[in-house]
Amino acid sequence: MDFNFSEFEKKWQEHWLANKVFSSEADTSKPKFYCLDMFPYPSGAGLHVGHPEGYTATDIICRYKRAKGFNVLHPMGWDAFGLPAEQYAIQTGTHPAVTTQKNCDNFRRQIQSLGLSYDWDREINTTDPAYFKWTQWIFIRLYNTWFDKELQKGRPINELPIPENVSARGSQAVREYIESKRLAYYDNAQVWWCNTCKTVCANEEVLNDGSHEKCGTKEVERRFLKQWMLRIPHYAERLLNGLNQLDWPEGVKDMQRNWIGKSTGAEVDFNVEGIDEKLRVYTTRPDTLFGATYMVIAPEHALINSIVTADKKSEVDNYVRAAALKSDLDRTELSKEKTGVFTGRYAINPLNGQQIPIWIADYVLMGYGTGAIMAVPAHDTRDFEFAKTFDIPVVCILDPKDQADVELREKILKGEACWTDDGEYINSSNPELGLDINGKSKSEGIATVIKWLDERNLGQATVNYKIRDWLFSRQRYWGEPFPIIHWEDGEISVVEDENLPVELPKTDKYQPSESGESPLANATDWLQVTDKNGRKGRRETNTMPQWAGSCWYYLRYIDPKNDKEPFSKAKENYWMPVDLYIGGAEHAVLHLLYSRFWHKVLFDLGIVSTDEPYKKLYNQGMILAFAYETASGSKVPSDKVEEKDGKYFHIETGEELKQIVAKMSKSLKNVVNPDDVVDNYGADSLRLYEMFMGPLDATKPWTDTGVKGVFNFLKRVFYFFADKNNITDEAENTETLKALHQTIKKVGQDIEDMKFNTAISQMMIFTNHCYKVKKVSRETAETFAKVLAPYAPHLAEELWSIYGNDPAICQQPWPEVNESYLVENTFEYPVSFNGKMRFKLELPVDMPKEEVEKAATEHENAQKWLEGKQITKIIVVPKKIINVVVR
């Protein structure tokens, strides 16, 4: 009897696939469970061991939920648009669709070799015209929607009220007004352009060090280009509020909140001396207005020319020109050294009538708030740094009192240090104007000043968000074409629904043009269109970013073959929302935020039935690998390392190396290929090891010996339970029944809590128990196989059939826990003296407290600890501990 895992794993995989064991249909008579994995980008490199981590976790949950009677939707597909296939096309001329198909086939083969219980009839591919037809369809819905601020709701564009002053200016004005309200719009945008990729990239793809995330080069610069943008900030408040109801990791919610970046404050108007313009600033701290000693406007501010005095003009011009040449990046990279220039003009502080100088500095950004600030160096660290650099007075108006130590407080009061926390106001009163916040706290102060400003029309409470319009176009070939036509008269129209999809043109030139137009501009036949009146038009040549397809794929899984609509309303109503969504934390912000945004628009339009798409979210941790480095910190590839007595040495130099944990990489030669693991140890071993390594959300290093450990466990299970000599028809003994039911309970509970590692350990404990008792009943063996099935489904099926049952164990119900086997009559109390455990004492659980005390203190082992001491107190916690306090 051999543990021939390759043979039976293949056998059962074929059985599941051929019998469509895991296909599911909407069935309102059963409770549903929609369990989703973040679908992969099918890269040429194939599956990484990181992929099966989340997939195994969801698979275990799905198999468990099916056994618990749920109708489970568990699909898989491919996020297959993307740069690598296009780059490969540029180099080799192979059409990206060919490369993509090959990679998808390989991914599917690899995923199927792991025995994951996907419903393969629902497989989707974002590059399939039958799929992206509906991506385009949704884009058209976005284009034809405006956001009603009052109702906080997206509405069809034909319901947009046109203000009279707009309609009075004619049809062109009306058109512009409508364009300005659509959720999708086409406009000149200053965008990042990557000279290597020949494409624009989103802000978030440009890393802090100035390199492009996708290609790694630093060839990014600013350019103005006509681009598609989505007005995601209109949904900022909805996206923010929606988070509260979600069962997501707090960390992810925080990241989204930070990204949306809501701040409340006030806009305040300042009079400017000598000109008839007001300067409007945004501040979150209107309470510190008494401490404003200067103002700063961004170098791009519209009022610069009227504010700058003649004698300062050339100096200011130079500064503004220099700032324009700097990228945002340079402006932030030199963050510590603040630069700026005085405009020569003064504004008037509305609270005390004092003159305050207006400066221009690039630490103020035009894109946020009003592009102008009042600077309060005493209570804002950035303003403080600037004031110190340029010798501007610092006036403290908030006394930290005892929140700062004496020395620091002294400095703050003298304007030699900055204080941003709460305190008590000083120097903050103007009786003539009826404003006095002295002695108040920060929150009171803010409220009082806003009210005061509002009453005098000097300012009003305002909310600002960091989140910006979403740059939604790329100059690439391998993406969804926009269903858009630009007509020669300047009109933009969308392609009619019945003419979707707009497919990609055939071409053999994948190289983007220098001008920045995508390769689609080369496809002349495809490009030019004429309407029925002979008007000439040109198709949009940009394509959508990779985010597009992943924004709504979870909806298409519900009804993947529907060619009349993106999905049936009834099916959507049954399956949504996604009950559990597992994927990497790298998508914590963008994918999840974008996708929530689309979903909310679809919800507002009545296309989906839920406000949020993903009820519960969980991030699996990253799988790393051990790597080695020299004392100086240079990395050494794993094949150049040898181990001796737990220490590591360089094979060639003999130098002792330090073992570190790092990302798997080709250069470190520590990449683990799932195919190799499946070949050597089987799919069940791979699955089990990925789950046994540690908590699902932890970052953890891969070790080959660890795989051997779980492989060994599976072998022990097989050799014990497949051996008929160990299986009896006699009644089970109570100890085994107790161990078994503990295992059913623990494993079930741990799956619900997603604590897979401890569930496996419980199954190991049970197996060790079986080896000790030598024989178990057939019923015990079959029950254990059912418990094992979600984790090691192939082995469980094999055992199930060895016992003569018909397939399949994965369609058997989850065993019931019989609590009566678990009842404990006695408990082995740890007896402590002054908190230190000294001996153990088995006592009935229902023994009265007094008797327990007596039993403990009169026990012979206790005498040693009581000798010459006095008992002051005895703590008895039933079924926990006995603690005797002595003096």
Place this chain on the structure above:
RNA sequence: GCCCGGAUGGUGGAAUUGGUAGACACGUUGGACUUAAAAUCCAAUGGCCAUUAUGGCUGUGCGGGUUCAAGUCCCGCUCCGGGUACCA
């Protein structure tokens, strides 16, 4: 800088949320089987000290505190990981 998360044996990690620290596994050591090795099975295994066994001390990044009792709670740090960064 700010916001999260983390630190437990030689290693990966457990610990019912304040109640026996180190489950389970890897590794190591010893034993059984074998001509031998591998595989398998059994046993031991935090550190230190002691011993005739029973035993004692110590121990969850560091320093304080609360408590009968702290890996767990509170205060103050150190280091590591992730996110974000002149957002007024």
